[in-house]
Amino acid sequence: MYQTYGLFIDGRWRKAGDGGTSPVLSPVTEKPVGEAPVATRADTEEAIASAARGLAAWRAKTGFERADALHAIADEMIRRKAEAARMISTETGKPIAQSEREWGLSIDQFRWYAEEARRVYGRIVESRVPGGRFEVTREPVGIAAAFTAWNFPAALIARKAAPALAAGCSVIIRPSSQTPGVAMVMVDCMRAGNLPAGVVSLVVGPTSSTYVPIMADKAVRKVSLTGSTRVGQQMIRDAADTMKKVSMELGGNxxxxxxxxxxxxxxxxxxxxxxxxxxxxxxxxxxxxxxxxxxxxxxxxxxxxxxxxxxxxxxxxxxxxxxxxxxxxxxxxxxxxxxxxxxxxxxxxxxxxxxxxxxxxxxxxxxxxxxxxxxxxxxxxxxxxxxxxxxxxxxxxxxxxxxxxxxxxxxxxxxxxxxxxxxxxxxxxxxxxxxxxxxxxxxSEAPFGGTNHSGMGREGGVEGIADYLDTKLAQIVL
The missing domain is CATH 3.40.309.10 (Aldehyde Dehydrogenase; Chain A, domain 2)
Structure with missing residues (x-):
């Protein structure tokens, strides 16, 4: 299965640049369930370049066009729900009923943000200048990177990818190496949206070949993490060098x-x-x-x-x-x-x-x-x-x-x-x-997230799309 899909870069499935793979181990048997490709740094850099090209085409689409694409993705996810739930349970070991519920919640994210894509509104503010007015508009922040954990391998991707796509961003998904198959199934479902090449990318691999080039590249304007507080603290430090927007759901107690x-x-x-x-x-x-x-x-x-x-x-x-x-x-x-x-x-x-x-x-x-x-x-x-x-x-x-x-x-x-x-x-x-x-x-309709050492930003609800949008003000005098 892992070799059938692999990495997803520039609108196509492919192997790692150097052919490298790593075993995915079952937590039930402790034996490999397959070999997943391991992205090289060059693979990740190619994904970033592709995401930049895809962004130009995707942000030009109307909110209604993006909504149609997200609904098509949700339809495909419904069609493949049995396959997806089985993959979740295979890689995580969680009960199949919990896996089915997780996939259902993931579908709901795409449904919700399909509708939010139509509602990225601006506003008009009265100007003090005679004959003038302020126009406030919202536009996609740019390339977004989604770093997700293994414990909810589908829902965590959906919470990040769905609002990013609805906002008009391209997104690079970097899942846990322990659960790459779930990410592959989800990305393959995204192909049903007929997204321009590069709008969605998938890279799997260690920090040195995935995280490091993503964080170093100034073209990536937004990063979202679900992970530990320790990793989140490091991401904030790394994001500062290129002034990326950051949102993260970290540990709890x-x-x-x-x-x-x-x-x-x-x-x-x-x-x-x-x-x-x-x-x-x-x-x-x-x-x-x-x-x-x-x-x-x-x-x-x-x-x-x-x-x-x-x-x-x-x-x-x-x-x-x-x-x-x-x-x-x-x-x-x-x-x-x-x-x-x-x-x-x-x-x-x-x-x-x-x-x-x-x-x-x-x-x-x-x-x-x-x-x-x-x-x-x-x-x-x-x-x-x-x-x-x-x-x-x-x-x-x-x-x-x-x-x-x-x-x-x-x-x-x-x-x-x-x-x-x-x-x-x-x-x-x-x-x-x-x-x-x-x-x-x-x-999907409610803002999910924490405070203090548990993170910043929100996923879900009308708040969930905000971190993928920049606000622009124009003073127009005519």
Missing amino acids: APLIVFDDADLDLALNVAVPTKYANAGQVCVTPDRFFVHDSLYDAFVDGFVTRARALVLGDGLDPSVQMGPLINRNRLSEIEGVVADAVKAGARLVAGGARSSRFNAGHFYEPTVLTDVTDDMRVFAEENFGPIAAIARFSSDDEALERANASDMGLSAYAFTTSPKRARRTVATLKSGMVGINSFALAA
Whole structure:
């Protein structure tokens, strides 16, 4: 499959310039599922040159023409949804139902931004000069580069590519080397939009041959990243040399507050599947659980019962509810986080080990830790794995203060039946997104993103297209 597609440059599929490839490993079997091309620096430079040519043709299209192209892409994605979902599960190990949902969310991004392409409006401002007027217009920023992570290999591309294309930008996609096949399927779907050659490019490869030339080239005017805070900080420094626009969704360490008036069954029934979705490898998943003293024991009991009932295995099996971690390094990291917590005094009440049911793969049991304190590593850092760390609280002020005691600010959650408490919680929590009695934050019509060390800019909603547009002012006197 990887050799059928490969790199996508100047409107065609091709191999790497030097023929180089790298194995793509299954997190389920730990064996290669294929060999993907590895772009050379010259390949990436060719993609940038092609993107410049494509930009000239694409930005000249009307918003209505771009809308038609994005709708055609969405139609093709619908036609190929079974193939795409299978590829997502093959490369990430996540359950097939979660893969199908991710592809559906990706389709929705193209549908939403197809309509936004028709609504890139300007405005007229009254001038103080007699006979004059100010015209405010918005135009594509230029070539955009999309750097995406492996945990949502389709949705993360769609969130970047769809608004970039709607705005009239050309886009160079650089996915994770762990999930190149999903990116290839999506880019192949984009061909259904009959985009001019160079408008969409795909390069896969290491930092030295992909990231470095993209960041160094002044023709690339916008970069978007989904990744770690450390990588985001470096990207900001690198972008400064050529003054690129930057938007990024970085790490999270989401708090979940269960107040004393919460609907306990609702909280448990939605928190457990959310925590262990994609084996906990989700930036917006709840990591730090704060539960009121009056509900603590019942919450822990209910959480453990539900966690132990989850079916662990190969995501391609429809009965599976949680798949493996992405690689051996992530598995080792999770083992270390749990060991550190137990050594520091946390109580392990569920999981806490590699699953003994599998002879291969990066399978780790759904894990629950209690008696956790805020200074433990499992609370202080994003664990990015299937670990629910649960602590007590006794007052609203205490819970909100502890929830805010983090440099991260991507998402935060609370369960309460009090409208007054809900409003105060939303106003107090330092986070780009807050869910009250819900974890459903990702939607094409809503702005997705964080604050502080969790990033800048937004993806989704009317806000999502803004970073791909420049604002121009003209004073016209006639």
